[in-house]
Amino acid sequence: MDAASSREARISSLPEHVQEKLRNRLAGRGTGRSRNAIGRADRDGTLPLSFAQQRLWFMAEYEQGSAGNNSGLSLRLTGALDVAAFRAALDAVAARHEALRTTFTSVEGVARQVVHPAAPVPFRYVDLVAEHGEEAAEAACDLLFAEAMAEPYDLERGPLVRALLVRTGSGDGAEGPAGGTHRFLLGMHHIVTDGASMEIVVRELSAGYSAGLHPERAADAPEPLAVQYADFAAWQRARYSADALDRHAAYWKEQLAGIQPLELPTDRPRTSSRGEGGGADDAGAVHTFTLPEEVADGLRALGRERGASLFVTLTALTQLLLARRSGQDDIAVGTAVPGRERAEVEPLVGFFINVLVLRSRLDPGLPFSAYLDQVRETVLAAFEHQDVPFERLVELVAPERDTSRTPLIQSMVVLQNTPAEPCAFEGLRVERGQLARTDSPYEVSWEFEEGAAAGTGGGPLHCAIEYRTALFDAATVERMGRHFTALARAVAADPGVRLDEAAPVARAELAGLLADGSGGDHPAA
Incomplete structure (x- = not known):
């Protein structure tokens, strides 16, 4: 599925009332896009956080060592996997998207993001068939994945992306002796990803893997992105500070005036504070x-x-x-x-x-x-x-x-x-895993x-x-x-x-x- 088809699928999932309006906005009708276009921000120093990123940054500061905002993607790959081509495709995705090589710091008390040069994604390969035998490999892989998802990220030091590829099957069967089964976990901190981003990563990882199997297709590589996430963050900050959202803000101020918390009967009393983003109370x-x-x-x-x-x-x-x-x-x-x-x-x-x-x-x-x-x-x-x-x-x-x-x-x-979106990797049978x-x-x-x-x-x-x-x-x-x-x-x-x-x-x-x-x-x- 290409980007346009993916976008249309997500629009179709929204309430019918807003689908036509959103399609019009994406087409540039009635939005003033020529005056409000997202441009490239200055890369000479650190860059601002988006409002959503800032919330997660504060959560991470409040709850040190929390894994509550860890996010992940899991795939089961059956067949003759070319591990080198797979790793190269993953590195290419990270090189293409600055968000995947970004860390966060504080400059005079203000959170800022730092984009780093392209580098290989931290990649761990484990052959559980060799270590534990095929019968125990799946259960051992479940434990590895759970441990990986529970490991906190350091937003300042990074990296905020980690890959784990685990061999869980020998491939004796329909795939032949060259086949096998691998389970792949791509972990990220939520501050650099969301559900739609995961679909983009899968789509580009698949295309990059096919290109790696066929070097003659190098000319088909995607064009560089016109803007990056940090550009969006800078644009969002400038747009809000320029009072461009006054009409919308006035609506919400009236709509939410006097709002009270939900008081559901609970089986146990609330504690005085909860671990925002992954404490024990979460x-x-x-x-x-x-x-x-x-x-x-x-x-x-x-x-x-x-x-x-x-x-x-x-x-x-x-x-x-x-x-x-x-x-x-x-x-x-x-x-x-x-x-x-x-x-x-x-x-x-x-x-x-x-x-x-x-x-x-x-x-x-x-x-x-x-x-x-x-x-x-x-x-x-x-x-x-x-x-x-x-x-x-x-x-x-x-x-x-x-x-x-x-x-x-x-x-x-x-x-x-x-x-x-369906997962399709050349020469492999692919299933999505549940985390x-x-x-x-x-x-x-x-x-x-x-x-x-x-x-x-x-x-x-x-x-x-x-x-x-x-x-x-x-x-x-x-x-x-x-x-x-x-x-x-x-x-x-x-x-x-x-x-x-x-x-x-x-x-x-x-x-x-x-x-x-x-x-x-x-x-x-």
């Missing part, structure tokens, strides 16, 4: 469940009837559930957006993700369909004003600092409805993923609740999953049901649990 776990096809299809039909995307419908349901469990009628959740609205940054590796705050006020007597209309307008407005970085929202609203909570939002909602998540930056987050049938307009929804184990027991989160399913069934069957009458069985169960003292002392909504 330890997390995941509960998964499936929303049946008939319920998911009912939600899709409801959304179509009300002009709301599936993401909007799921956000409305999640906020209703959180209101039920907290007893609050003013609920704010966050959602992540790619932060790549400008065409100049589409091919870049870097940390572009922004977080939007979606705040809803719930009237118990309102029909769910009318409430869904309100959430739709809230989501549309949030995407319209997404240019303001989350870090600036915190400054604008200036909430009372509570070190036991993340600022503004304590819960996230994410819908994954765009499949990952276990051991930290939860938010108290409870909701991730929904559409199955293969979603492309035809149907299919079940795969749901995952990521939660902080310092606050919640597994049984509590399992009940959250059951309550969500009950609410989804209720509104899919009767979109006109009042918010305070939806899923009475779930309400009764929740009220009983709270009365018994399990789950906290908040009244049921």
Whole structure:
């Protein structure tokens, strides 16, 4: 998949309301791009951090030795792997993208980034078949990967990229004696990467590997990038300081005025401070469940009837559930957006993700369909004003600092409805690996993923609740999953049901649990 196709796939995953607007912005219509183009920043000294990078820098300073913002990519490669060509391709990716050879320092108390000359990526090769035998190799590799993902990065000394290639199979079989199985882990600190960046790395690593196998294709090497991530960071800083975002900032200041933290009943009290970015209090776990096809299809039909995307419908349901469990009628959740609205940054590796705050006020007597209309307008407005970085929202609203909570939002909602790009490495069979998540930056987050049938307009929804184990027991989160399913069934069957009458069985169960003292002392909504 080329860059343009990848961009279109990511746009299609966003709420329908913003797709046309975003396509227009990328095409340069109505954006004033000729006056606001991203140019090359001066490379004579250090460079500024983007707002998102600055937040992670402060986290790293606050929680020394944390691995909470470690990020990784895992691949299983089966076949005759040319290790030398693979390493050369990886080095070429790092040479192409400055973000992968950047470190961070403090100059007179101000965080700055330093771009280093191209150099080989730290690369470790381990043959576990030779060390432990083929039967034990997979389990040993799991341990190696876990250790690698738990190893902190030093943002000042770097490097912030590490590669681990492990041989786990001898290749006696369909691949022949020259074959084999390798597992590859590319680790990075989140300050230099995001999900879209990982896809760029895989795509360029694949192309570079093929070129390495065929030196005669050297002329097909990609053209140098016009701008780099540090250029974006400098542009973002200049744009905000020039008051270019005043209109958007005014919206958020009004929208988030008086925002209160989410007060979910917990199984254990909050500590006075949490390890931002990976302390012990950030330890997390995941509960998964499936929303049946008939319920998911009912939600899709409801959304179509009300002009709301599936993401909007799921956000409305999640906020209703959180209101039920907290007893609050003013609920704010966050959602992540790619932060790549400008065409100049589409091919870049870097940390572009922004977080939007979606705040809803719930009237118990309102029909769910009318409430869904309100959430739709809230989501549309949030995407319209997404240019303001989350870090600036915190400054604008200036909430009372509570070190036991993340600022503004304590819960996230994410819908994954765009499949990952297929991995294709010449002569190899490639599968993506799953890396276990051991930290939860938010108290409870909701991730929904559409199955293969979603492309035809149907299919079940795969749901995952990521939660902080310092606050919640597994049984509590399992009940959250059951309550969500009950609410989804209720509104899919009767979109006109009042918010305070939806899923009475779930309400009764929740009220009983709270009365018994399990789950906290908040009244049921």
